[in-house]
Amino acid sequence: MNFVEKLLTASRRQESLLCVGLDPEPGRLPASLRQEPVMSAIVRFCQDIIAATAPYACAFKPNLAFFEVLGPAGLQVFQEVVQAVPAHIPVIADAKRGDIGNTARAYAKTFFETYGCDAVTINPYMGRDSVAPFLEYRDKGTLLLCRTSNPGARDIQDLRVQDEGGTLRHLYEVVAQLVQSWNTAGNCGLVVGATYPEELRQIRAICAQMPILIPGIGAQGGDLEAAVQAGVDAQGELAIISSSRAILYASEGEDFAQAAAAEARRTRDQINAARQKKD
Numbered sequence: 019m020n021f022v023e024k025l026l027t028a029s030r031r032q033e034s035l036l037c038v039g040l041d042p043e044p045g046r047l048p049a050s051l052r053q054e055p056v057m058s059a060i061v062r063f064c065q066d067i068i069a070a071t072a073p074y075a076c077a078f079k080p081n082l083a084f085f086e087v088l089g090p091a092g093l094q095v096f097q098e099v100v101q102a103v104p105a106h107i108p109v110i111a112d113a114k115r116g117d118i119g120n121t122a123r124a125y126a127k128t129f130f131e132t133y134g135c136d137a138v139t140i141n142p143y144m145g146r147d148s149v150a151p152f153l154e155y156r157d158k159g160t161l162l163l164c165r166t167s168n169p170g171a172r173d174i175q176d177l178r179v180q181d182e183g184g185t186l187r188h189l190y191e192v193v194a195q196l197v198q199s200w201n202t203a204g205n206c207g208l209v210v211g212a213t214y215p216e217e218l219r220q221i222r223a224i225c226a227q228m229p230i231l232i233p234g235i236g237a238q239g240g241d242l243e244a245a246v247q248a249g250v251d252a253q254g255e256l257a258i259i260s261s262s263r264a265i266l267y268a269s270e271g272e273d274f275a276q277a278a279a280a281e282a283r284r285t286r287d288q289i290n291a292a293r294q295k296k297d
């Protein structure tokens with residue numbers, strides 16, 4: 019089963035477009051976990067969050083920064099967290115890598131083979147040959163940054179450049195067009211912030227059948243309904259609406275897992291309501 023099939027299967031089974039982001043911060047763990055050594059505390063925190071929110075999630079997205087910051091043992095923690103995700107739910111490694119060919123090959127092997135992730139976020143800035151080693155893994159997903167959720171996204175991604183046909187377009191539109199042409203194996207996706215629904219709508223029009231990872235709801239304040247309606251495909255699927263802090267830290271007390279489950283369920287239901295409204 020390739021990434022898109024696995025994503026659609028999980029999404030339909032769970033009736034969910036919600037991706038739970040795993041961005042664990044030691045300072046925000048509940049008091050009881052803060053008594054434990056930090057590595058085991060983070061593993062336990064993520065395991066409990068995964069178990070509590072899995073019924074409402076179509077994917078999990080651990081962000082490497084929050085594991086790498088822990089030092090050498092952080093990658094062991096990352097591995098344990100990836101392994102805690104139920105086998106039927108895809109894991110998206112949020113790594114935002116991008117480098118020359120042999121380095122990219124090592125990154126691809128790291129995320130797809132060493133850690134067994136289903137997809138990885140990649141920065142397309144270095145071009146086709148830097149992405150090619152990821153695309154060789156036909157059953158895995160390569161999700162390319164297109165129009166990110168942060169305010170500075172416009173600094174570079176909104177520049178007007180000529181596309182292959184000589185038409186002036188925003189750089190993010192040209193990225194979407196290029197990724198569409200790289201998608202011969204059906205294993206590409208895009209990353210577009212929920213904070214920019216109009217840009218998301220334009221990108222969905224260019225890449226009608228590609229999965230789009232959409233972070234920026236919750237803590238970043240993106241308009242959930244607008245993002246869902248702009249981001250889904252014609253069938254109301256293939257949008258991966260991601261939220262990290264709003265779910266992870268729904269409660270900083272001992273009831274953190276129940277609170278995360280309640281927030282995940284509420285978000286999943288809001289997303290589904292927005293999907294239905296679009297019909």
Ligand SMILES: O=C(O)c1cc(=O)[nH]c(=O)n1[C@@H]1O[C@H](COP(=O)(O)O)[C@@H](O)[C@H]1O
Nearest residue numbers: 081112139166167211233237238261262263
């Ligand atoms: O690639 C990403 O996931 C990503 C792209 C983007 O444009 N904006 C964005 O916030 N992200 C990631 O999505 C997560 C958002 O976290 P919350 O704002 O806590 O929901 C973080 O891990 C970000 O690194």
